[in-house]
Amino acid sequence: MVKKTQKNEENKIEADNKEYVPTVLSLLDKDENVVSDVQKEIFEEEIQELPPIEEGQLNISGIYVYDLGKKFETKVYIRNGLSDDLKLGNIPLLIINSKGETLGRQVFNLESLGTLPPHSARPLKLYFDKANVNVESIPADDWSIVLDGKFDITATIKPIFEGLPEDIDLEDKLVFDKFLEELPELKEGEFSISTFSIGIQKDGNILVTCVMRNATSRPMSIDKVPVTVLDAEKRIVKSNLFKLKDFSINSGRARICNFAFPTNVRPEEDVALEDWTVAYQLPKVNKK
Template identity: 30%
Template sequence: MFGFFKRDKNKIAKEGDDHTVDSMELLGEQSESTGKEVKTSLHFPPAANISQEEKYYYQFLNNELPLLLENQISLSGIEVHSEDGRVSVKAFIRNSLPKGIRFKEPVPLLLIGPNGEHLARQTFDLSTLGELPAESSVPWVFIFDDRNVRVKEIPQTDWKLAFELQKPKAPHALDLEESWEKSLADTDKEKLAQLVKTIQPPKPGEVNFMGIQSRLDDDGALHVTLLIRNGSEKNVNLEQLPLNVEDASGDIIAKGGFKFEKLEIKANTSKPWTFIFPKELVLKEEIDLSKWKAYVPQS
């Protein structure tokens, strides 16, 4: 990987900018910090076969790199080269921790242009680097396949190679319909919010239902309140929903189909909703609601 393209001997300065992140954000690990600044020393990949002249060149560039704070990982762009649609980026990978590190998981990287535009994106297996020594700078070549390059022309200056950090997912939250927001007492809203907060959230991409409350009214209609739980990253709109309800004996006590003009369950939220089965849809006279469940029947 390292020797994929030779440098232009007329160039004596690095052309890319730096991108630096906290090691906890990227690797989930950190060492005790004293707040000191770190000058990273130059190391070469074990398999690198480069001339003495090249070594002097990289040493010169490394000497010009800014100091890092402890517990940082940095990418410092050296040069970029395009050929047959592929883009190769040579950069220093820098480690300011007082210990060696390894990239055990694939790392998504962005090639970013002068105005913040994304020129290319690709995930790299950096386990082939082996251990990045403590307080070191290691030159490496990253090759972006043509399918991952988004522009035809790659600028030669003012670009940077950057780690694409995953944004922390917001906790699963309660979402109330406007009518519920207006009618529920604050204490009831707080109880619902606490319930949503404490129970296990739905799996990513999953939409499911959790029973909250059930009762028979004076007219014999069955009222069933459910949490509709959306574990996906997209809003879900329900237009119709068939439901069966079973009581403690395991008997189906009510069947019905419900249609909605608009019932939207926002991404990563749970919404309470009450479903009312008229008396004629209740299938059993003696009902034991000490234990019950509601579910969408299999077609």
């Protein structure tokens, strides 16, 4: 086994106008419950010994390489120096020596790594096929693993609510928070509208409540929203282009918005229309 570690006396320093950020251990939920406290301490010690990384960097640092016969097993730490969650796809990696010579190259699919929280480090074992390695053995104390060329990195955003009513009940807030937490993650630059509920009220209005999320880098102003309500058989019940006044969503935030369609129905109690759906577009008009 060839092990490589470097001492890092400080976990966050500033020099040459560069800010270096600390990274903390992050494990997948399935690993969090099975990894022992002793093993976690070992992980944390190894992370402390890694060289510092700058704010905004993705870093891969090797700990050891072990010859398995047909493969080289490597233990690495993937470190996210960004302030956003990060998901990785196909990543080309190089094993190089101190002269910058390539000892091996292989593309790894790192989707199984899951979402990397901001400023976190996650251990991973990678296996280089010997067909992808140019040398018989990895030289002791003269190797490192680096990123190679273009690769697939996706920053994911988990917006938080803004603009909630000041008098909102705690129970209602918890329900909205749970709904927001369970929505699919957004990629950086995306905007989404998700339906929270559809129901018909005692006053006869069909009320659509939705959650809008802004994962772009700028505040987003919304002045018009097309809304079409469909019943359980996907038949159009109501449709309208709603105009909003002074409605905006800041970057990385989510807001609740209600849309009401008047009807002549007057139920005795509010009724949830659980099998109904909403399309945030107007129906297409067939031209004859």
